Amino acid sequence: MTSPSDPAGKPVRCPICGKPATEVYRPFCSKRCADIDLAKWFSGSYAVAGREEDEGDGQDPFAGPSDGNDTSDDDKK
Numbered sequence: 070m071t072s073p074s075d076p077a078g079k080p081v082r083c084p085i086c087g088k089p090a091t092e093v094y095r096p097f098c099s100k101r102c103a104d105i106d107l108a109k110w111f112s113g114s115y116a117v118a119g120r121e122e123d124e125g126d127g128q129d130p131f132a133g134p135s136d137g138n139d140t141s142d143d144d145k146k
């Protein structure tokens with residue numbers, strides 16, 4: 070059963086505004102919607118990266134009672 074009004078098989082709709090996507094900007098309908106999606110990606114990745122860095126702040130694995138920190142001059146010969 071094939072519908073005559075659907076030659077491409079499955080119509081792709083713009084995830085941003087819901088309009089039918091065009092061949093050039095698939096899966097978007099226009100460059101504007103593509104840019105919007107791209108901006109979403111950038112802002113999202115930036116937020117995640119910033120969070121991860123914030124979580125690592127406060128605990129230093131190298132901070133603690135140092136046992137090999139001998140500052141005394143060992144000048145015995």
Ligand SMILES: [Zn+2]
Pocket residue numbers: 083084085086087088097098099102
């Ligand atoms: Zn769109």
